[in-house]
Amino acid sequence: MKVLKLAAVIDASGNLHLDIPTELSAGTVDVVIVLNPSIPENLKEKSYDFSDLAGGLSWEGDNVAMQRVLRDEW
Structure with missing residues (x-):
């Protein structure tokens, strides 16, 4: 058994022609x-930048203590 990997092009009519010497x-x-299907480098999906959706929270108090209070409610 042989495994072959190659790049090929499908023509406008949707046909794939292979001529593989073995x-x-x-x-x-x-x-x-x-x-x-291979995706060209310029068309690859780019990761979305969520920085415009992220906000800041000014917190007064002990973060860990509040986390424990909320967790203990469960």
Whole structure:
């Protein structure tokens, strides 16, 4: 069994043409194809910047003590 990985192009009609030279002898083979669309670097989804949604909280008091009070309510 051989695993081959290569980049290929699907034409405008939706056909994928493969011409793959192998070192196998002539005969019947099973072929398994997994198509994984590659995304060009400029189209990759960019991580969203949430900084415009984040706010600041001015807190008076002991943060840890308040956390314990809220947790103990459960």
